[in-house]
Amino acid sequence: MNALDKQVGGNHYKGFQMQPIELITNLNLSFLQGCVIKRICRYDRQGGKGNEDLNKILHEIELIVESKDFKIHVDYEVALRNLCMFMVVNSLTPFQRKLLYDFINIFTDEDSASLSYSDDFKELKKRLEQEIAAYD
Numbered sequence: 583m584n585a586l587d588k589q590v591g592g593n594h595y596k597g598f599q600m601q602p603i604e605l606i607t608n609l610n611l612s613f614l615q616g617c618v619i620k621r622i623c624r625y626d627r628q629g630g631k632g633n634e635d636l637n638k639i640l641h642e643i644e645l646i647v648e649s650k651d652f653k654i655h656v657d658y659e660v661a662l663r664n665l666c667m668f669m670v671v672n673s674l675t676p677f678q679r680k681l682l683y684d685f686i687n688i689f690t691d692e693d694s695a696s697l698s699y700s701d702d703f704k705e706l707k708k709r710l711e712q713e714i715a716a717y718d
Contacts, residue, residue: 599672600671602620605665608664610656623678623682625639639710640714643707
């Protein structure tokens with residue numbers, strides 16, 4: 583039995599053709615980046631935690647900004663190819679697809695050494711806050 587065939591504590595990842603952990607490892611994401619990915623994917627699924635997950639995404643993005651945990655250590659084309667494959671094989675909402683794309687795009691930006699991220703992160707936070715308000 584493959585470890586991906588079982589899940590302890592729910593089934594919110596079992597419905598994915600490609601599980602979030604596969605995207606996270608393919609992109610060599612940090613712990614916090616991986617947490618954001620898995621919460622984006624599960625927040626609206628049965629077994630997900632809805633608004634709690636959305637608020638945790640906001641918090642984890644703030645932690646990423648404060649710790650300067652910015653860079654994804656894979657080529658942009660590789661990241662985009664993996665992300666597109668992930669989005670094609672899984673049924674994600676338009677909001678989830680947009681959020682995943684923007685999140686990955688921020689980290690694979692060529693200008694990642696600069697903190698020009700602030701505007702991108704502000705826009706991402708704004709979208710999350712709108713979704714949180716609409717989710718209530």
